[in-house]
Amino acid sequence: MLRKGLGGGIESGESSTADTLQLKPVEPAQRFDHYQLVMGEDGKPVELGRGAMGITYKAFDINLRCPVTLKVISERYVGDESARLRFLREARAAARVRHPNVASVFHLGRTGENYFYAMEFVEGETLEKLIKRSGLLEVKLVLEIATQVTAGLAAVHEQNLVHRDIKPSNIMVKLKEGGAVTAKIIDLGLAKPAADAPAEAAISLPGAFAGTPEFSSPEQFAGVGVDIRSDLYSLGVTLWEMLTGKTPFRGTPSEVMHEHQQALLPVEQLQDVPQPVVVLLEAFLEKDPARRFQNPTELLKAIATVTDAIDRGRKIPRVSLRNAPSTGSNITRKPLTRRAPKKISIARLPVTGSDVLLSTKNIASGNGQSGY
Numbered sequence: 001m002l003r004k005g006l007g008g009g010i011e012s013g014e015s016s017t018a019d020t021l022q023l024k025p026v027e028p029a030q031r032f033d034h035y036q037l038v039m040g041e042d043g044k045p046v047e048l049g050r051g052a053m054g055i056t057y058k059a060f061d062i063n064l065r066c067p068v069t070l071k072v073i074s075e076r077y078v079g080d081e082s083a084r085l086r087f088l089r090e091a092r093a094a095a096r097v098r099h100p101n102v103a104s105v106f107h108l109g110r111t112g113e114n115y116f117y118a119m120e121f122v123e124g125e126t127l128e129k130l131i132k133r134s135g136l137l138e139v140k141l142v143l144e145i146a147t148q149v150t151a152g153l154a155a156v157h158e159q160n161l162v163h164r165d166i167k168p169s170n171i172m173v174k175l176k177e178g179g180a181v182t183a184k185i186i187d188l189g190l191a192k193p194a195a196d197a198p199a200e201a202a203i204s205l206p207g208a209f210a211g212t213p214e215f216s217s218p219e220q221f222a223g224v225g226v227d228i229r230s231d232l233y234s235l236g237v238t239l240w241e242m243l244t245g246k247t248p249f250r251g252t253p254s255e256v257m258h259e260h261q262q263a264l265l266p267v268e269q270l271q272d273v274p275q276p277v278v279v280l281l282e283a284f285l286e287k288d289p290a291r292r293f294q295n296p297t298e299l300l301k302a303i304a305t306v307t308d309a310i311d312r313g314r315k316i317p318r319v320s321l322r323n324a325p326s327t328g329s330n331i332t333r334k335p336l337t338r339r340a341p342k343k344i345s346i347a348r349l350p351v352t353g354s355d356v357l358l359s360t361k362n363i364a365s366g367n368g369q370s371g372y
Contacts, residue, residue, distance in 0.1 A: 067121040097156055144183075214237065232293050
């Protein structure tokens with residue numbers, strides 16, 4: 001108001017007292033560089049997600065004439081230098097990964113005080129929405145999605161990064177004609193260098209829990225260094241939800257934390273799941289990282305072994321998953337029958353290779369939240 005008054009902008013009859021002001025939410029800018037935000041029917045920008053660091057919008061690249069996904073740093077962090085640096089590191093970390101099963105980041109920019117980065121717009125729906133819409137998923141579809149996400153995680157691993165928030169809402173899937181499916185990891189907002197990488201490249205807040213409790217590994221809660229095995233654990237929880245419609249452990253954040261670290265797996269929820277897949281899930285969700293799959297390559301071999309056992313109608317011992325022969329991506333599968341509310345079958349595709357920031361204190365007291 002002072003600036004407006006000095007500039008002669010207060011018109012006759014306009015009140016200049018603070019108690020008469022009506023504060024309105026600040027609307028986001030509609031354009032960032034050459035990216036125009038797409039507006040919904042309500043006249044507001046179309047939000048694709050909202051996380052701890054930023055808001056993700058659907059936008060349109062005016063130069064290339066194509067849709068993009070635009071992530072903009074939240075207004076409350078604009079003046080926070082450390083938050084701005086974390087946002088920039090997030091964008092740069094994501095841009096290092098190039099793989100068909102990971103959404104690509106291709107532009108980092110600034111408009112005024114707003115930092116943003118543009119990434120590939122992925123058609124389809126989140127795996128979370130697919131599960132809610134379709135109910136329990138067919139085993140073939142589950143294993144195919146797991147295969148593609150694992151291939152994407154392999155690319156993340158090659159860049160010495162840990163995702164730390166693998167869950168259905170961070171995986172986009174598109175079902176195509178003929179039953180084929182494409183899956184992509186869409187958010188590296190919590191990605192950080194692995195435990196043996198230089199500490200100065202870290203993105204997350206020191207001393208804070210990062211992730212979504214229902215999908216987090218035991219070591220994430222423990223506050224110790226995490227590596228690719230933590231992401232594979234989260235992928236195992238994601239498979240569990242695809243097959244049963246729910247995560248293995250639920251409750252308050254403190255209850256979920258305790259169960260991930262101490263409780264036995266509720267295998268009774270898997271009574272309708274083929275035995276080879278149950279064995280796979282048990283290997284996925286070992287509490288000791290040393291007893292899990294050690295890397296994506298090992299997991300891909302295990303998935304191939306499980307799929308082959310299902311096709312042959314055989315049971316498998318746990319040890320066979322750690323000594324599985326490599327069969328590559330040349331896997332042709334027969335239709336599989338299992339009980340589910342709605343069944344979706346797929347054709348095999350070759351593999352071509354919100355964020356939540358909670359202090360450990362809040363987790364322990366049950367005040368944490370999970371979300372995008």
